[in-house]
Amino acid sequence: MRVLILSSPESTHFTCVVPLAWALRGAGHEVLVAGQPDIVPAARSAGLNTVTVGREFHGKDLLTPPLPPGKRPIEVVGPLTPEMTLIGSRVWVLHSRYLAPRYLEVARQFRPDLVVSEIFDWAACLVGGALKIPVVSHRWGVDPMSHLMRATAEDLLRGAAERLGIEGGLPSPDVLLDPAPPELLVPGAPAGTPIRHVPFNGTGPVPGWLRQRGERPRVCVSMGRQTIALGGLAMFRGIIEAFGALPETEAVMTVQEEFLDDLGTVPANVTLVPPTPLSGFLHTCDAVVSHGGANTLLTVAGAGVPQLVMPQLVDQFQGGDLLAAAGAGLALGTAGAQNDPAQVAAAVGALLAEERFTKGARDLAGSMAAMPSPAAVVRDLENLRCAY
Numbered sequence: 001m002r003v004l005i006l007s008s009p010e011s012t013h014f015t016c017v018v019p020l021a022w023a024l025r026g027a028g029h030e031v032l033v034a035g036q037p038d039i040v041p042a043a044r045s046a047g048l049n050t051v052t053v054g055r056e057f058h059g060k061d062l063l064t065p066p067l068p069p070g071k072r073p074i075e076v077v078g079p080l081t082p083e084m085t086l087i088g089s090r091v092w093v094l095h096s097r098y099l100a101p102r103y104l105e106v107a108r109q110f111r112p113d114l115v116v117s118e119i120f121d122w123a124a125c126l127v128g129g130a131l132k133i134p135v136v137s138h139r140w141g142v143d144p145m146s147h148l149m150r151a152t153a154e155d156l157l158r159g160a161a162e163r164l165g166i167e168g169g170l171p172s173p174d175v176l177l178d179p180a181p182p183e184l185l186v187p188g189a190p191a192g193t194p195i196r197h198v199p200f201n202g203t204g205p206v207p208g209w210l211r212q213r214g215e216r217p218r219v220c221v222s223m224g225r226q227t228i229a230l231g232g233l234a235m236f237r238g239i240i241e242a243f244g245a246l247p248e249t250e251a252v253m254t255v256q257e258e259f260l261d262d263l264g265t266v267p268a269n270v271t272l273v274p275p276t277p278l279s280g281f282l283h284t285c286d287a288v289v290s291h292g293g294a295n296t297l298l299t300v301a302g303a304g305v306p307q308l309v310m311p312q313l314v315d316q317f318q319g320g321d322l323l324a325a326a327g328a329g330l331a332l333g334t335a336g337a338q339n340d341p342a343q344v345a346a347a348v349g350a351l352l353a354e355e356r357f358t359k360g361a362r363d364l365a366g367s368m369a370a371m372p373s374p375a376a377v378v379r380d381l382e383n384l385r386c387a388y
Helices: 012-028 040-045 082-110 123-131 148-157 158-163 224-244 257-263 295-302 315-325 340-351 355-369 374-387
Strands: 002-006 030-035 049-052 113-120 133-136 175-178 217-223 252-255 270-273 287-289 307-309 330-331
Touching: 002 082, 002 123, 002 217, 012 030, 012 040, 012 113, 012 133, 012 295, 012 330, 012 374, 030 082, 040 049, 082 123, 082 158, 082 374, 113 257, 113 374, 123 133, 123 252, 123 295, 175 374, 217 224, 224 257, 224 270, 224 340, 257 295, 287 295, 287 340, 295 307, 295 315, 295 355, 307 315, 307 340, 330 340, 330 355
Parallel strands: 002 030, 002 113, 030 049, 113 133, 133 175, 217 252, 217 287, 252 270, 287 307, 307 330
Antiparallel strands: none
């Protein structure tokens, strides 16, 4: 069958769909990714055929205007609230309405049998409804938002659905795929069909020394590409200072090259490396410090490594809280705690010293391993198309 994959214009949202796209290709199906320039490089790096639709979205612009110099989002807006989700939902829904005709044009040329989209791309439901083909929505991790956004989508896309001849307004997806294990499901969110998270952390090289265990406990610090750019430089310096208080620990910290000089001198037990695919060296790590981004959190959880989550934006707060509740790590969810090197050092020290975190992380990894693989899900999607 032919499968059209759509995504909101955030590459970190798109990466969740890549393993399913690989499984579809492996099963002999034709796959085409349609998206704005923001996601096309990620799709091509994953070896997928693409068509570019529309202009670049510049999603970071949604976050930077209200940020005073040197301030992070958590210091200005704090953790995500339902009210913030409802306000923010209008941006994504109206964006989907704008792009729907362009996606529909691509779909009519490609003639797909199935549409797959990440959860924020509401245009997929319009395309599927107009062409009368099934639609699969794919959550990109711990999801405290999409079910709250659904009412906004139904309201603002009703007219678009009517103009396309879709009765009853915006259709619901035929399948909702969820890569979060049972321990990380958001209370109150609709249940989805489980799909095992398979890491796709990019295609960069992993140094040979990083693929081997060192003599000391190793902690990876991976805070995502946006965190330092969005006022996070002082926090990065604080994290480095925290590891100065843990001299028996080896820290490997991923940092973009343009920020290296701004970080100054680092302790002898801290090594700064460029952004490197996590899945290539997690087996050599004893703990991870991260922002709790969807792909990072699930990649580390699947490897059975304890985590310290220091959330910065939206879904990251709920992900950190659920991970801590599962016993697989700790979360520092306030700016004050994150900015205090002593609290960061104490949390990292606890992860390394207390066996309960190692056990909790391994139990969570076992739960994820028991979820259906993308290949198994493809067989179900083939049956869905046949029964449509």
